Amino acid sequence: MGVKVYAEYCFNEKPPILLLHGFVASSYSFHKLIPLLKNDFSIITIDLPGFGRSEKSTTFTYSYKNYAKLVLACMDYFKLDTIYLAGHSMGGQISLNIALLQPERIKKLILFASSAYLKRAKKSLILSSYLPFFHLYARHEIQKNGVRETLENVIYDHSLITEELIEEYKRPINEKDFSKSLVRLLRHREGDLSPEQLQRIQKPAxxxxxxxxxxxxxxxxxxxxxxxxxxxxxxxxxxxxLITEEKPNELYHEIIKFINS
Known part of the structure; x- marks a missing residue:
């Protein structure tokens, strides 16, 4: 698809689970959950284009449908016919798009605080995204509160906010084309799946x-x-x-119960 994607994986004889992070995040969102899951699964995590260690492409089409196709292409690359699919926030909405697009390749869905029912950006904002310096405005909006303040908004227990956590979420923001990829996401992102579309997804979730x-x-x-x-x-x-940061052990036990049910 013409974009460089960063992936981490650990294959064994166990069934594969693929983890998708949320907006302005990365595979690091699962750093507490992965050591628990690797006892029961082969694990694949990818940084979605525009985020984490993946390319901040200025040509990739940042739509949910295209993200879904990219994840399916990653499955093909790793020769995975079917997987358990888990997504956090925006990654949850992408997971739902995948389950709608190719349900036969998904065994079960795990959704951590999944994005849902968001409309597409207003037409005026989409048109503004074509202005030459709009990406500088986007960078300002992302950076104005600071990473610590942003983490305090998504984590209930602020004692869990470490310097390592701050650095991991700060690093991609400082990359040259990060804000340009965000503008393209604003421009290309469809609205979330409608209730009618959701009702067509029969997979256990x-x-x-x-x-x-x-x-x-x-x-x-x-x-x-x-x-x-x-x-x-x-x-x-x-x-x-950011429930994966706060309740990893509880999530792990419920995931295992759900997979085995």
Missing amino acids: LLLWGEQDKVVSLKIGKKLAKDLPNAKLLSYKNAGH
Whole structure:
């Protein structure tokens, strides 16, 4: 697809699970969960184009459908016919797009505080994205609050915010074309799947949510659980949006129960 993608993987004789991170994040979102999951799964994580260590391409089409096709191409590269698919936030919405596009390749879905029901950006904002220096405005908007403040918004327990965590989330933001790729995401991103589209996804789905999520509220999770025909929702007290950072052990145990059910 003409874009360089960073991937980490650990293959064994266990069934494969592919992990997709959220907006302005990377595979590092799963750094506490992966050591637990590797006892039971072959693991693949990818940094989506525009984020993490993947290319900040100024030609890639940053639409959910294209992201879905890229993930399927990664599956082909690793010769994986079927997988368990897990996504956090925006990665959850991409996972839903994959399950709609090629359901036969997905065994089950695990959604961590999945993005849902977001509309496409306003036409005026999309048109503004074509202005020559709009990417500088995008960079300012991303950087104005600082990485620590952003993490404080997505993590309920602020004592978990370490210098390592801050550095991992800060590093991609400083790359040359990061803001340009964000502008292209704003321009290309479709609205989230409609209730009618969600109702066509028959795959078993486990929805895991923080009750103090300020980004994608538990109310959204409850609505999503109703629209997906075969979904189960579990929520956790004292947890925010980045639930993989705050509740890795609890998530791991529920994932294993869900896979084995």
